[in-house]
Amino acid sequence: MLSPLHHDDPEAFGPYQLIARLGSGGMGTVYMARSPDGRTLALKTLHARIAHDADFRTRFRLEADAARVIGGEHGARVFDADPRAETPWFAAEYLIGPQLGEAVEVAGPLPEASVRRLGTALCAALGQLHHSDVVHRDLKPSNIVITAEGPKVIDFGIARALGDDRLTRAGSQIGTPAFMSPEQAGGLHHGWAGDVFGLAAVLVFAATGHGPFGDGQAAELIYRVRYTAPDLDGVPDALVPVLARALAKDPAERPTTAELRDQLHEGGGEFADDLPGAVLQQIGARAEDIWHVQHERLPAPVMEGATGPPPQAPPGTGKLSRRQLLFAGGASILGLAGAGGGAWALFVRGGGPAPAPYHKPTPGPSVSPLPKKKLDSLWQVQLGGPLGYESPASPIVIDGLAILPSRRAYGVDTASGTVRWTTRIARSWHLASDGKHVLHVVNHEQPPGVTRGLARLDLASGKDRKEIDLRDPSGKLFSVQLLGVSDGIAYLAVLRRHKTKLYEREMPWHVTALNLDSGDERWYEPIPFHPAESDDLHFLAAKVAGNRLVALQHMNDDTVRVNARDLRTGKTVWDQPLKGVEPDQARHPLTSDDKHLYLGVGRLRALRLSDGKPSWERSGRYGPPALKDGKLYVVEEGSGLRCVAADNGKHRWTQRDSYGSRAALTSRPVVGTKYAYAKSTADGVLRAVSLTSHTTHHQYRTTGTRFFADERNKVIIASDDHFLAAFPLR
Template sequence: MPSPLIHDDPHAFGPYRPIARLGSGGMGTVYLARTAGGRTVALKTMHARIASDPAFRTRFRLETDAARVVGERFGAGVVDADPRAETPWFATEYVLGPPLDEAVQLCGPLPETSVRALGAALCGALGQLHASDVVHRDLKPSNVLITAYGPKVIDFGIARAAGDDHLTRVGVAVGTPAFMSPEQASGQEHTAAGDVFALAGLLVFAATGRPPFGHGQAADLLYRVQYTEPDLNGVPESLLPLLAQCLDKNPFRRPTTGWLASRLHDGGGEFADHLPDVLLADIARRATEVWQVMPQRLPAPAEDPDPGAPPAPARWSRRRLLLTGAGTTLAVAATGTAGAWAWSRWGGGPHTQPAPAPSNSLLPKKQLDSRWQIQVADPETYLSVDGLEYLPAQLHSVANLVVLVAGDSLNGVSAQTGKISWKSDDTVYTWQVASESDRVILVTEVDDGYIGSSVEDDASHANPLALASFDILSGTAEKPFVQFSDLNALPENQALCIADGVLYLVAGRGEFSQGFLSSQSWYVLAVDIGTGKRLWTAPLPKRRQDSSQLYFLAASVVGNRLVALQEADDGSVHAVVRDTRTGTVRWDRKLDGVAPDQVRQPLVTDAQHLYVGAGPLRALRLGDGGVAWDSKSARPGRTYGLPALGKGSLYAVEKGLGLVAFDPATGRVKWQEKGAQGAKADLKTAPVVGPDYAYTKRGGRLWAIDLSSHAPDHSYRTTGDRFMIHEKAGEIIALGGHFLAAFPLR
């Protein structure tokens, strides 16, 4: 219901004058507004505190676009918008009808005829969205308005193009837990089938007055959605088989909206004919009362007395300061043990103590087919510092451990038992760690004794760059074995890789900052770990002011070549090969059609080629950068995911088909996966190859494809989307969906 405006609500948005508040959330506020001519609209705005963030502006624009896609037949028609305004806004028709949750509260569970008509109409709305390759992702009773002419779907704040998760990396399970699909609840891709699952849950609510998975804490609901059967007591018997099929945990077994609509309703009669009289009367009442709403604005609150001068802030290290100011934190907890590494969100400037960890920081243990699992952070969540996006979480196989950065610390986990062996004391960035066999090297700093007069002064001063070995037995960083007075400890420094006792890294010189400065100088260099001697230094092109891209996406050494994927200042991706003896660039080839986010993965190389997927599959000669072969010639129009090498073959998932094995030298297809199960295999997750099986992700399972029969053999339930084989432990290590887990390598 409308509520009064508050004292600082704007007085106008274009020709629209707010007269009341309809609601407010994390992104913005919705107003009831009118034009001078009397047209009444619902006007949605973005909060001023996030309006300066380009990512949120883009999300707001996409919400407006999605509302336009669904149209005024199935949604609140967009009548005006200004996404470029200082406070972005868009105006829609004011829908004369209650949300479904209020309708059920008023009338009780709806009769079967109402539920069927409602479901068929919502199938039409979702079908319109899906035809434009958009998924809603938050279909719930409060986002469905009931009018005399049919339901209207609103709130497209987290709707997105199918398969595109770039704007939603901030959280894993985005949406409303009680009405999420299992794949959405586990952080996997939510497709059109996920909207069908949510629609079925919404119809269960309409028929029974309760969600299919009950009420409770978010963590409990997420668990039930993924692993328990829905409560369908009270659902009309004739609707049971339809809704049960829509609520199948496997998205590939759910029906389409078109098929479902034809089974729900024949389309006869007017929508109002199927609504209870009480609900029709409420719709009529709302149509009258909207004209009776008069503008009201609450006065400004009285000013609080001056609490006195704040205490002087404590001096923090630049690394801790940078992480704290970004508000990024995470928890690592050994599931089933007493100990936990808890973290919480720290906002604004530094504080002497962090806020307490949330009470639900330990999530319910997932029902996986794993040997062990522990709660960690999600690899899809990038560690972001004032808008800078860096490399996602990386798994390192070091001796008997899995080593990864969790939060701001380096952590060692036993690959065989899942026991947390140690957690580093110092702040560590995931992109400043390199490993090889049984050693880990950190790009770190040496405190030069500088003490600034304020936090800002401290942040602008850069300490000398240093390199240190990390003791994997004790979990402590050793004393730096070398420091460079001509290079600085900057957040954008990168440890690229280690090969034959040499560390390859990126380092800069200039003022400390949270982002690149055009005044800084940047280099790639090689350092002998044993002696600390710098073998060579090669300049890198300058970054533009406040650029957010790290120089390198991935790198490895093949023979006497440093092979890398490098991101240019314009966002394009280049394959670059340098001579490991001198740092000289041998060749540089732009990879058309490849986005940086697609290839932030370990490189796939052999002695002759660099293999690149994420579109067409191609092999580049390491000698000169020429194309040795390209799938576009042999299999035109086919799209491939990220490749993997093993057992003398190159493997990649082909869109709509499944796993395909290629001859690495010629690109000739050796075999392709049998059966139709591979049609929904994940192109974003690289396969991993064991002695007898290649493993690919599809939905919430990791499937093993038999390398002899070329058919799916067995699968593991998993929340992971990043996989690694730990050969010493004989395990497949999976990271994702808040959990690190191990599966048997068969």
């Protein structure tokens, strides 16, 4: 449950407006925040009183770095950070779901199938950390969030690079006694084998409801961890030898994460398939609650001797609520659902003694909830979580379906909001459509994440049709962006390597055209190398337009260029800078016809597809444009919706009411037969502006950031990474 902001909390950190408090501990505070484009985030800060301490600043920076390494698939994606600010902060995604301890508390010990899926996913998460030479050092139930698409590992406050003990005193014990390794308990070096030990202890807890070394005082637990055999009573028989080996006192006797994963893995299927119903209900309830959050701030306390009502007690006084009891042990988890823009769980590390072992909390009063508000959508459905570098074309709307990629691709009936099917997908850039068909990139598990194919989705069932292998004879495909598809040809950006090291100084990317009938490559053209330690995708937006593949490319110097390739040869026809545009501002669907590419985000301009030269441009500051019936509809800063002729840029009309100045430049308008629709992020509404009177006739409350028209079912589909909602299209 969220709590209001305190009277002295800042309004924002960087561009992110604070909405509510998620919790506060000895090291920092975590807030719910919103980005300028309406994304809901969790923003973690370091307390001002310790922000001057170099060690605390280093720990905070390393925590953000470790969270970046594990990424959005196995953790909470970090969107932004400023570790050098006067008050350091970083902003990450929300995770929808309870922490593992809460899930076991509600549902009891998890069934063997759930424990196996949990362990398999956590092996992949730790494997990714270890592959980047990072160890977690504090894996425990409260640092694992159970979401519908898989467990997420969080709280990297004591994560370290392998072999780097500069912030750890010799002989000290850092971690949680009930789940730390023997070498960690003895103040010795904790390597990847120590994380395997912690993982096995977590799986014992998930399977039995208790840790392998019981509970009690820290000194007792440390002794048991170092010298006594683990208690595996209640562990399913088939898992006993697997977990016993992983809990060996000698690190050399423990399996690697890859070996443990192979021992735990049993077939395919989705993580949520084996979750108990009570856990799924928890996930759904958290997702529902967050839709209704409103901004609220507590008044300043009344000074002594002042008249008036007594001040409201700050959160944390009186009896502890269930959530506050989790804070009491020195570390706190905030498992919260995300509204139209992400969901979360994040920790605030406290000082003082080591955390107590997990106990079922006793009921108590909670902080007053924030007021709720009712949304105006025809239907809304919560689906998974954000994927990282989202494709601006997501979701895809086709044949009465809205297809939203979110670890799984969901096929949602746009008339009713019913989920017709789901299929596994790795990221939103792995999905593309030509308006008739939908293609997606297929990831195979062996070896993990590097073997991929391309398949056409059956829109009725969500199942794959014929698959094309994307590898070449000399290496595996490590990364791919599906840029577009047209006339039976798929256009992709691909990285093919023999080695699996993520961060290479020169990663050889290419753009290629693939014939979907024969599987043959028509052409294969190089694109610039990425710099060291960069996992950014090359392209921010792309589209097949006329006889060109046009794209906005993220360059190594953090600038944006727009370029066009000949569809027949792949050769660059023209290329030019998109001046004054930040990469994050350029992630919008591209708008074009058979002659021009139309760009907003800064000046509004029409570039000829033939040579890239401007046919016309308008000064001012605009958002991304929408094209319909030879007219461009775009939001102009300070004015609102504006309509211009696509062929020559001449003004047709401008919004005529005061609401226009509040329209956002961050989303493309949607145009119906009577109204054009534009989002106001400041007001949290989608406004319908009449095409005849040019004034606002309706408005709908929404947290959506992207809007697409489904003219077949006469609805506007709104999304924000992991939810869909529908509004009337008129």
